[in-house]
Amino acid sequence: MAANLLQVERLSISVGGGAGRVVSDTGKPLLAVDDISFTIRAGEIVGIAGESGCGKTLTALSIPALLPEGVGRVGGSIVFDGVDLGALPPHELTARRGKDISMIFQEPMTSLNPLLRVGRQIAESLELHGETDRALVRQKTLDIMRQVGLPDPVRLAAMYPHQLSGGMRQRVMIALAIVCGPRLLIADEPSTALDVTIQAQILRLLRRINRERGVAILFISHDLALLSRVCDRMLVMYAGKIVEEGAASDLFTAPVHEYTRGLIGSIPDRSRKGMALVNIPGKVPSLEELGGIRDGCPFAPRCYAAVETCLTHFPKPTMLNAHHRVHCVHAGARHG
């Protein structure tokens, strides 16, 4: 088994004015991500699933230390390839971004410069990370464009982002993300805004990049069915907590947490006829609403199987196999 490339340990992220601001009755800061731990091995594809507002993006952004203003890491550690990223001086962290860890987003226009030709943007990334030979920069730029499936790279390199289709822009962003040879690619809903055919092409491209370059991918999506096709392992997040994790196939075919079951139950698929469909009533609580139930299972108010302790204690994990881990008081009884 490959060694851990990324090790996130007891990560908590607070929003709304930083660590000091106390908002809940219990005197705790408002946490959008609450004490989560996970690992990614070299070359592995790990997915994070969960409804809107569960903390997927903030978790992702905290890895390369790109959290927005007013949002901060208040606990835990992030170790990449044996190095504690939190202990690095800012300039070293910047150097690692793009080179070791890079990110792609749902909307390419947020990371592409509208005023620069796309070839120049890729070239600049190479130059920023120390490539000085102009001919080599040009060659590597065209090569990477070809590798991400951009046709006629010489012509496309001279275009501006707005002149490209959404799918092509997404490919340019992927080229930009991998040109410096990162070992971890964080993909936050990379295909959500695209139509189904283009979406499938982008997923195939990411899988190919993973296979051919051995790049590990942290793949974020609210679409658990999509993740189960792309990922080796998945983490299911609810209101800032990881409630279940495991091999993608285990989670998809034998989900145990009521939230995971609900997410899967809401996917129309006749092949799982035997599994009772669960509809999840209600919605993800706002962080203010969460304040009151912070010590319990955040899903308890929406869970038909909740018992009293669920409201006061977030359950310790039950290990169902080496990878399958569930935080639910019913986990043992429900499994198998």
Ligand SMILES: Nc1ncnc2c1ncn2[C@@H]1O[C@H](COP(=O)(O)OP(=O)(O)OP(=O)(O)O)[C@@H](O)[C@H]1O
């Ligand atoms: N810049 C910010 N300032 C304050 N609160 C924020 C900020 N960004 C996110 N939040 C809050 O943190 C929580 C988690 O947000 P996050 O963006 O990580 O969710 P998500 O799972 O990525 O959702 P989506 O599927 O909609 O992208 C939400 O309650 C959100 O409102």
Ligand SMILES: [Mg+2]
């Ligand atoms: Mg998000």
